[in-house]
Amino acid sequence: MTPMALAEAPLTGEETADATVIDLWDHVEQLDHEGFEAVLDALREDGRLVHVERQPARAARYARTREPLSPEVAKALRVEQLWTHQATAIDLIRDGESVVIATGTASGKSRCYQIPIAEAGPKSTSLLLYPTKALAQDQLRAFAAHGFADIVPGTYDGDSTPEQRQWVRSTANVVLTNPEMLHNSLLPWHERWATFLSRLDHVVIDELHVLRGVFGTHVSHVLRRLRRLCDHYGSDPTFIFTSATIGEPERLASQLCGKPVTPVLNDGSPRGERTIALLNPPLLDEAKGLRTSANTEAASVAAGLMREGHRTIVFCRSRKGTELVTGDIGSRLPKGDESLVRAYRAGYLAAERRQIEHELFNGSLRGVVATSALELGVDVGGLDACVLNGFPGTVASMWQQIGRAGRGQQKSAAVLVAGDDQLDQWIMSHPTELLDRPPETAVINPTNPFVLGPHLACAAFEKPIAHTDDAYWGEALDDGIRDLVLDDTILLKPSGTGAPLAVYAGTGRPSNGIGLRSGSAKEFRIADKRGTLIGTVDGAQAFTVAHPGAIYLHQGRPYRVVDLDLDDMVATVEDADGEEYTQARTRVDISIIESEEETTLGPVAVHLGAVEVTSQVVGYQRREVRSRRILANETLELPPSTLRTRSFWYVIPTGVIERAGVEPAQVPGALHAAEHAGIGMLPLFTICDRWDVGGVSTPWHAGAGGPAIFIHDAYPGGAGIAELGFAEKDRHFAATRDAIKACKCTDGCPSCVQSPKCGNGNEPLDKHAAAALLDQILD
Numbered sequence: 001m002t003p004m005a006l007a008e009a010p011l012t013g014e015e016t017a018d019a020t021v022i023d024l025w026d027h028v029e030q031l032d033h034e035g036f037e038a039v040l041d042a043l044r045e046d047g048r049l050v051h052v053e054r055q056p057a058r059a060a061r062y063a064r065t066r067e068p069l070s071p072e073v074a075k076a077l078r079v080e081q082l083w084t085h086q087a088t089a090i091d092l093i094r095d096g097e098s099v100v101i102a103t104g105t106a107s108g109k110s111r112c113y114q115i116p117i118a119e120a121g122p123k124s125t126s127l128l129l130y131p132t133k134a135l136a137q138d139q140l141r142a143f144a145a146h147g148f149a150d151i152v153p154g155t156y157d158g159d160s161t162p163e164q165r166q167w168v169r170s171t172a173n174v175v176l177t178n179p180e181m182l183h184n185s186l187l188p189w190h191e192r193w194a195t196f197l198s199r200l201d202h203v204v205i206d207e208l209h210v211l212r213g214v215f216g217t218h219v220s221h222v223l224r225r226l227r228r229l230c231d232h233y234g235s236d237p238t239f240i241f242t243s244a245t246i247g248e249p250e251r252l253a254s255q256l257c258g259k260p261v262t263p264v265l266n267d268g269s270p271r272g273e274r275t276i277a278l279l280n281p282p283l284l285d286e287a288k289g290l291r292t293s294a295n296t297e298a299a300s301v302a303a304g305l306m307r308e309g310h311r312t313i314v315f316c317r318s319r320k321g322t323e324l325v326t327g328d329i330g331s332r333l334p335k336g337d338e339s340l341v342r343a344y345r346a347g348y349l350a351a352e353r354r355q356i357e358h359e360l361f362n363g364s365l366r367g368v369v370a371t372s373a374l375e376l377g378v379d380v381g382g383l384d385a386c387v388l389n390g391f392p393g394t395v396a397s398m399w400q401q402i403g404r405a406g407r408g409q410q411k412s413a414a415v416l417v418a419g420d421d422q423l424d425q426w427i428m429s430h431p432t433e434l435l436d437r438p439p440e441t442a443v444i445n446p447t448n449p450f451v452l453g454p455h456l457a458c459a460a461f462e463k464p465i466a467h468t469d470d471a472y473w474g475e476a477l478d479d480g481i482r483d484l485v486l487d488d489t490i491l492l493k494p495s496g497t498g499a500p501l502a503v504y505a506g507t508g509r510p511s512n513g514i515g516l517r518s519g520s521a522k523e524f525r526i527a528d529k530r531g532t533l534i535g536t537v538d539g540a541q542a543f544t545v546a547h548p549g550a551i552y553l554h555q556g557r558p559y560r561v562v563d564l565d566l567d568d569m570v571a572t573v574e575d576a577d578g579e580e581y582t583q584a585r586t587r588v589d590i591s592i593i594e595s596e597e598e599t600t601l602g603p604v605a606v607h608l609g610a611v612e613v614t615s616q617v618v619g620y621q622r623r624e625v626r627s628r629r630i631l632a633n634e635t636l637e638l639p640p641s642t643l644r645t646r647s648f649w650y651v652i653p654t655g656v657i658e659r660a661g662v663e664p665a666q667v668p669g670a671l672h673a674a675e676h677a678g679i680g681m682l683p684l685f686t687i688c689d690r691w692d693v694g695g696v697s698t699p700w701h702a703g704a705g706g707p708a709i710f711i712h713d714a715y716p717g718g719a720g721i722a723e724l725g726f727a728e729k730d731r732h733f734a735a736t737r738d739a740i741k742a743c744k745c746t747d748g749c750p751s752c753v754q755s756p757k758c759g760n761g762n763e764p765l766d767k768h769a770a771a772a773l774l775d776q777i778l779d
Contacts, residue, residue: 042304043279048297050278050418051431057409061268063087067094073118076146077111084268086112093202093238094119098261100208100241102249105403107269109242110139113204114146116240117174122150126202127226127237128176131210133157136176137354139206143174157181169193179516183222187462188509190229198233208243208253209396209442212687213719214451216444218516220256221455224472225462227258232463244400246687247441255444258472272406275413276435280428281420289749291420298389298417299325303332305413306341306367310384311360314369315401317390317419320553325389326369340366372397382410390419391427393689396439422680422739425751429742442687443720445646447476449483450717456480456502457489457510464493465502524569526552526559534559534573540716543617543638544584544759546571550620551582566639580631585619586759590696590710592703593644601729602777603656607704608726611647611712613694616640621761646718648726649710652777657707660776662769667707669766670773671697673753675709676762677770678736680755682711685732686724690757693721737774740767 043049063084073079082090085103089112092099101109117126130136136155143153154172156165158181168175169192177186186193203226205211211219223239230237241253241261250263279301281292298314305312306329314329316322322343330338342365344356359365360383372392386405392398398416406412418424427434446452452473459465470477481502484490489510492500504510515523515538522539524546535554537546542564546552550561552573558581559573593610600606617638622631652671662670675697679690694714701708713721725732743752748767755762 040275040277043277043301046282048279048282050280050428051435052278053276053432053435055271055274055276057273057411058271060270063268065090065094069115070119072149073115076118076148077115079111079115082111083108085264085266086268088266089113089240089264090115092262092264093240096238098239098241098253098257098259099264100243100249100253100261101264102208102243102245103265103267104245104269104271105400107267110142110206112242112264113202113240114143117202117204118146118148118151120150120201122173123199124201125173125175125196125199126204127182127196127200128174128204128206129182130176130178130206133159133178134354134357135206136178138357140176156186169196173199179219179222182226183218183458183514183516184509184511187222187225187229187458188511190233190462194233197230198235200230200233200235200237202240203237203257204240204242205253205256206242208241208249208256209246209400209687211252211256212442212444213692213721214715215517216252216256216442217446217448217451217719218455218514220258220444220446221451221458222516223257225455225459228459228469228472229462244396244439246396246439252442252444255446270409272410272412274402274406274411276402277413277415278418278428278431278434279415280418280425283744286744287746289420289743289745289751291751294390294417294419295321295324296328298387299328299332301415301417302341302367302369302385302387303329305385305387307333309366310413311363311365311382312367312385312387313383313401313404314367314387314389315392316369316371317392319371321389322369322371329367329369337366342368344368344370372401382406384410384412386412386414388414388416391416391424393423393683394440394687395434395437396442396687398434399439420750421756422677422750422752423683425743426681426684426735426739429738440683440685440687441724443724445718445720445723448715448717448719449476449480450644450715452476452480453483453489454510454514457484457504457506458514460484460490460502460504461506461510464504465490467499522569524564524571526554526571526573528559528573529562537571539569540641540643540714542569542571543615543641544586547584547617547620547636547638549582549622549634549636550584551576551580564638578625580622580624583621583623583761584617584759585621585633585761586615587618588613588615588694588696588759590614590647590701590712592649597726599726599729601650601733603653604777605651606648606726606729607651608648608722609646611645611649611710613643613645613696613712614640615643615759617759643714643716645713645716646720646722647710647712648722648729649704649708651701651704652707652709652773654706656776657773660769660772662773666766666769667699668697669764670769671699671707671709672760673740673748673765673767673770674736674774675711676753676755676758676765677740678709678711678732681732681735681739682721682725684735685728686721688719688721690755692719733774734778737771737778740771740774743767 061084062081065087089101093116101112140155152172153174154168156168156177239257243249250261253261281297284290302312302314326343329341342356383405402414418428490502491505493503523536524542526535527533552559558576558578560576561571561573563572591612595607595609597608619635675695679695696710699707713719740752748765753765753767
């Protein structure tokens, strides 16, 4: 079963069980357009409403740049005043300082770079990188609308024809593209871009907060390769990052480009009055922790808002969730109005997405249900309300999504509907802490050898590597080159200057074998029996999500894997009826390669270091989608796989376990339950989700010297998550305990100790023993 299928299984549990859910909006005859009080009153009546907060309007704050804008630019932009952060950023960029602008949604971040780019003149070039093609197209329209005299913009992406690409290379001085095109097309063929690179003054990286983990680690090396070639052609561009509000944005930006970056955080944009409500779906079975469907609750709230004329956006955590909620909302709207709500997600054709964006912008749509694709900065006009179908995983994403409604001085409302997992339920127990909590820090790991090595091979293909290139890669350069020499990817040749040059010795372009959003160089193809390509899956996950018999979801459509060819790396699939899902059973062992740091948490030793995880998929469960009932347990014979990565781990003295009153037979279940809850709570402290990490717990680990709980990065070499978990051990451990103890279920449920990705079928688990053990450690 795919991670997507597994994560979505709970979403389909009660979507048709509307008889158990009161439609709150049947009690609302007229929605108060000013304060949404009728909405809140309806939610209060049956206890769904957990917390309400009203944030007052914020007036704009203005400032002037040190030097006035050129008359031509001011006229094109119709600028009369600049907000404080815009003026600050423009002054810094004019001075050649690299900056990161981390301010709220709709705060005019794009103007911070549009103005310096427009002022630079026709001989200057600029490269703008966006994580999605939709964002690049959105900004292309913005540049075209402004009509800057000296700017010739063009997009260069996978949708561009060969003729369009040739035109962009020869004519455009502002190129809008994405990291993949820079990595695969522009840098390997840099000679074609020599003039553009020699004049490059500005590099804009939009949506910085998306560049985390493995994706961000890859991009950090792509940007170093870009800087290296710019130096070769005689330019030294200024880097301009824009970001949602995250923790320490300048640290992430500097790690990405390898240069000092100045933060601009003084958001001077106005904001209208905002009402935020937290809604917890009511319990249907307290002992089992079973709640009404978050899908149904979110659809009910959104339909009520739309019926009263409020333009509303609903954010769902999965593609399939968007389709389910869209259909449910349509069924709750007056007859004939079903077409006023549309789903928007990845997997749609570009023309479909552009049409939906256009209809939202011009007001012909009353609502849209989206994945995080619309969390990013595509301009869809003014919206009145936002419904979050589950906590989006990070505080930064939450504010980004909430900010899509109520742009400028417009009043707005947001409703967060909790899911049934650990993090969502912890939030419902700590609502004020959520809304007061500073945004998390995003992390990358540029020293990850599994990512560094392939990019050094790319760099050597583009231009032989010299010892002076340590300016871009530091001390990691020598180790990376040594490894590539040993596997014959690189040859060392005399340079005549004393230090040898590292020259690429492979065949073909090495960039072709590197996916920037994957932690593995290997990819399995998913194809039907006719050979039609359906999708791909990372080699590190193939045995778990594409084993024979697995149910694989692609764009909401279920397939059953009928064969997994390990030699050709192809999983052959056929259509499935969607009535069941699968969950792999995995045997996992973990060995400690090196403990690099050690500290304590009360009586417990906490370590950070390198580990090797050996896992073998030994079988899988077939489960019914609606009831989650186990239909059958199947066995598999697949080879083991190994993962060298980063981990933090707790070693718990046996005396602590005894003082907690945990019997020997309870120890495996107590540690396993604490491990699951710990993984579920980790996104509260770093920008990640539970699929980015894995865990192992054992009553005795020889290498650790006692009972241990390991939480490790799920990617080869690590993505920086283990380091942040280690640094946040005190708060993380306390939040884990609180999540378990606050849950009202009897023996454990998805809101406390069960995990949707457990390779042991959530066995054994002992919720009460875990709570007692964590109490003993912390108290």
